[in-house]
Amino acid sequence: MDLPQFKADVDAWLDANGRDLACTFDGIGTLDQQMDQLRKVMQLAYDAGFMRMGWPERVGGLGGSNLFRAYFGEALTRRDLVEPGIYSMPEVLAPTMIDFAPPELAADMVPRLLRGEEIWCQGFSEPGTGSNLSSLACRATRTDDGWLVTGQKVWTSLAQYAARCVLLTRTGTTESAHRGITALFVDMDSAGITVRPIETMHGVPEFCEVFFDEVLVPFDRLLGDVDRGWAIAMDLLPYERSTALWHRAAFLQLRLEQLVAIAPPGALDPADIGEAVQLVMAFRARSRGTQRRLAAGETLGSETSIDKVLLATAEQAVFDLALEGLGPSIASGDDPESARWRAEFLYSRAASIYGGSAEIQRNIIARRVLDLGDER
Amino acid sequence: MESPDLALFRRSVQQATSTARGAELDTRLTDLGWLDAAVEDRSAAVSVMFESQGASNTHSSALDQLLALTMELSLPVGQAAVLLPALRDTAAPGRMEAGRISVRGIGSDAVDRRELAVVPVSDGPDHRAVAVPLMQLEQRRISGLDAALGLREISGDIPAGAAEDLGPIDWAEVVGVGQLALGHELVGAARTMLDLARTHARNRLQSGRPIASFQAVRHRLAEGLVAVEAAAALLDAAWDEPTPEVAAMAKGMAGRSGRTMARHAQQVLAGIGFTTEHSLHLMVRRTLVLDQMLGASAVLTRVLGAQVLEYKVLPATFSL
Numbered sequence: 001m002d003l004p005q006f007k008a009d010v011d012a013w014l015d016a017n018g019r020d021l022a023c024t025f026d027g028i029g030t031l032d033q034q035m036d037q038l039r040k041v042m043q044l045a046y047d048a049g050f051m052r053m054g055w056p057e058r059v060g061g062l063g064g065s066n067l068f069r070a071y072f073g074e075a076l077t078r079r080d081l082v083e084p085g086i087y088s089m090p091e092v093l094a095p096t097m098i099d100f101a102p103p104e105l106a107a108d109m110v111p112r113l114l115r116g117e118e119i120w121c122q123g124f125s126e127p128g129t130g131s132n133l134s135s136l137a138c139r140a141t142r143t144d145d146g147w148l149v150t151g152q153k154v155w156t157s158l159a160q161y162a163a164r165c166v167l168l169t170r171t172g173t174t175e176s177a178h179r180g181i182t183a184l185f186v187d188m189d190s191a192g193i194t195v196r197p198i199e200t201m202h203g204v205p206e207f208c209e210v211f212f213d214e215v216l217v218p219f220d221r222l223l224g225d226v227d228r229g230w231a232i233a234m235d236l237l238p239y240e241r242s243t244a245l246w247h248r249a250a251f252l253q254l255r256l257e258q259l260v261a262i263a264p265p266g267a268l269d270p271a272d273i274g275e276a277v278q279l280v281m282a283f284r285a286r287s288r289g290t291q292r293r294l295a296a297g298e299t300l301g302s303e304t305s306i307d308k309v310l311l312a313t314a315e316q317a318v319f320d321l322a323l324e325g326l327g328p329s330i331a332s333g334d335d336p337e338s339a340r341w342r343a344e345f346l347y348s349r350a351a352s353i354y355g356g357s358a359e360i361q362r363n364i365i366a367r368r369v370l371d372l373g374d375e376r
Numbered sequence: 377m378e379s380p381d382l383a384l385f386r387r388s389v390q391q392a393t394s395t396a397r398g399a400e401l402d403t404r405l406t407d408l409g410w411l412d413a414a415v416e417d418r419s420a421a422v423s424v425m426f427e428s429q430g431a432s433n434t435h436s437s438a439l440d441q442l443l444a445l446t447m448e449l450s451l452p453v454g455q456a457a458v459l460l461p462a463l464r465d466t467a468a469p470g471r472m473e474a475g476r477i478s479v480r481g482i483g484s485d486a487v488d489r490r491e492l493a494v495v496p497v498s499d500g501p502d503h504r505a506v507a508v509p510l511m512q513l514e515q516r517r518i519s520g521l522d523a524a525l526g527l528r529e530i531s532g533d534i535p536a537g538a539a540e541d542l543g544p545i546d547w548a549e550v551v552g553v554g555q556l557a558l559g560h561e562l563v564g565a566a567r568t569m570l571d572l573a574r575t576h577a578r579n580r581l582q583s584g585r586p587i588a589s590f591q592a593v594r595h596r597l598a599e600g601l602v603a604v605e606a607a608a609a610l611l612d613a614a615w616d617e618p619t620p621e622v623a624a625m626a627k628g629m630a631g632r633s634g635r636t637m638a639r640h641a642q643q644v645l646a647g648i649g650f651t652t653e654h655s656l657h658l659m660v661r662r663t664l665v666l667d668q669m670l671g672a673s674a675v676l677t678r679v680l681g682a683q684v685l686e687y688k689v690l691p692a693t694f695s696l
Contacts, residue, residue, distance in 0.1 A: 003696065007696075067696050070696055071696050074696070246696075253690060256690065257688060257689060257690060260684055260685050260688055261688045268681075268685060269681070270678045270679075270680075270681030270682040270685060271674070271677055271678040271681055272681065273680075273681030273682075273684055273685055274625075274628065274676075274677035274678055274679070274680035274681030274682075274684070275632075275677055275681070277625065277680055277681065277684050277690055277691070278610070278625055278628060278629040278632075278677065278680070279606075280690070281610060281613075281625060281690065281691075281692060281694065282606040282607065282609055282610040282629055283606070284613075284694050285609040285610045285612065285613035285614075285694055286605065286606060286609035288609075288613065288694055288696060289609055289612070289613075291696060306601065306602050306605050306606075309598075309602045310602060310606055313602075359595070361598075362594065362595045362598035362599065363591070363594065363595075363598075365598035365601060365602070366588075366594035366595070366597060366598045367594075369598075369601065370574055370594075370597055370598065370601060372574070372577065372578065372588040372589075372594050372597065373578065373586065373588055373589060374589060375589055375590075375591060375594065376585070376589050376590070376591070
């Protein structure tokens with residue numbers, strides 16, 4: 001199937017099934033409501049085949065280019081049917097499984113993720129290990145029965161809903177840095193796992209602390225090779241900055257259009273609008289180039305840090321503008337619409353923090369793209 | 377253009393822009409067939425040509441030729457100097473009123489080598505191109521910020537009968553194509569500024585270490601690259617939907633990105649970058665003047681915002 005045909009099919013399906021797909025709550029809802037909505041949309045989309053497009057057949061997909069996935073997420077976002085951040089989680093997790101899990105495991109598990117039957121999380125960051133992943137300490141020890149995992153993760157998105165976790169563990173010595181890391185695929189209902197959601201500034205407890213206390217993980221849940229987990233992390237990070245970011249661009253464009261439509265007359269300075277429009281469209285143009293490079297079979301790398309910096313800049317420009325136009329409503333409105341603008345404004349402050357802070361992205365650009373040598 | 381042809385074209389253009397300027401560069405560009413390339417594949421030829429010109433800090437009458445081509449003039453494209461709007465502005469440089477044409481615009485250094493100026497003229501809501509003998513117009517050679525660019529301020533007030541009518545033109549389209557060309561030129565200049573600052577940062581030692589090892593310096597250069605790539609991506613995408621609004625948006629972004637890059641490069645190059653002993657000042661001057669041509673970024677950005685506010689829709693889709 002070609003992309004124009006796919007787009008037409010998607011649009012027709014969304015039009016025809018608007019009632020079944022629609023959100024059952026006003027505004028941003030609770031995270032529970034958002035998750036229910038996400039599962040519903042993914043199940044319907046999987047059954048209709050759209051959720052399978054762009055994924056390989058060996059994991060239950062229908063094949064074809066990543067552009068199908070990019071467009072489908074964009075179409076759902078444009079209609080406000082899903083929150084793009086939580087919708088895009090499979091864009092990061094499924095490629096890891098496809099590239100590194102034993103084929104039978106990937107074939108068994110990935111369809112559950114795409115169907116919305118299961119939510120997965122990504123256990124990377126630790127309290128002492130933010131962007132410096134090579135210092136992670138959550139330990140996995142080999143025993144006769146499997147890997148025994150003890151340690152803590154933090155900023156683990158959606159862990160309280162997750163059935164599985166792609167977990168990075170320390171298998172080498174503490175000094176082995178990036179050479180002694182091993183990735184495991186862990187069932188979240190295993191004995192010894194405790195999940196504590198973290199209350200956030202924007203009122204959506206989307207990430208958690210996860211504690212592992214002698215959690216037994218079978219040997220066949222190894223992803224990649226022992227002590228080679230670093231390759232998985234490096235392979236995955238560019239995915240974090242490709243298709244998921246295209247969905248985010250669609251979200252920013254939608255909110256910007258809604259904002260200029262509802263802001264009171266005279267509340268918005270045209271120069272500020274113009275700058276936000278330029279930033280959103282430049283981010284979209286950049287991200288489109290990245291989708292096309294991925295579709296052409298190119299390997300994405302450090303240059304995707306530019307995409308992430310542009311996302312953070314554009315997102316904060318859009319919601320700074322929202323505050324300019326809707327300040328009283330964001331500050332004092334208790335209706336669902338105001339609550340949504342407020343939550344999304346607050347969440348935009350995190351755009352330069354999550355997924356590698358703006359500073360880390362600039363470090364990557366300086367080191368890897370501009371080749372400025374080592375720091376200090 | 378197919379990629380081998382495009383690579384060859386890029387190499388030839390870069391060789392020409394890095395070694396020649398003015399009349400000599402015009403000859404070289406004619407010999408390598410830049411205009412034929414622009415007829416065949418406008419977006420590829422224009423982006424290569426102008427990015428290269430901006431990167432080399434050189435000048436030619438390529439913009440005159442491109443605009444003449446866009447206006448589909450009946451006279452040979454190589455013979456006309458095409459007047460641009462006054463700096464900051466996008467209004468046509470000529471205005472028809474009561475049988476007279478008042479002219480106030482900018483010409484490239486090609487006016488020295490031409491006898492005729494092509495003047496885009498507004499006539500109520502319509503636009504036409506007219507040819508005016510240059511000797512009937514006042515010329516002032518602009519020194520200003522960037523004397524090396526060789527711009528001329530051209531003005532005059534002539535009876536309509538003294539001008540040869542070249543027919544109606546789509547002025548908004550002409551402005552848009554010119555804005556995209558200037559946007560690419562700004563990106564080229566910005567890439568050179570980044571190169572200059574990067575080279576300096578890697579070579580300049582302080583306390584025994586290259587200043588490129590200091591995070592404050594690294595982040596300035598990274599920010600510069602992000603600004604340049606944002607402008608470049610927007611310009612490339614703009615060719616897919618080259619409406620006047622999209623071209624103006626891309627040029628506005630390119631102007632602001634160029635100034636962002638200039639600011640970071642100037643700071644990283646510090647003392648030496650503030651002297652005429654280093655070439656940075658040439659790029660900074662060029663960037664500031666290019667930003668003023670065919671709509672300054674401050675104006676284009678405000679107008680874009682006003683349009684979006686009025687129509688409640690963003691100017692482009694940039695579909696997958």
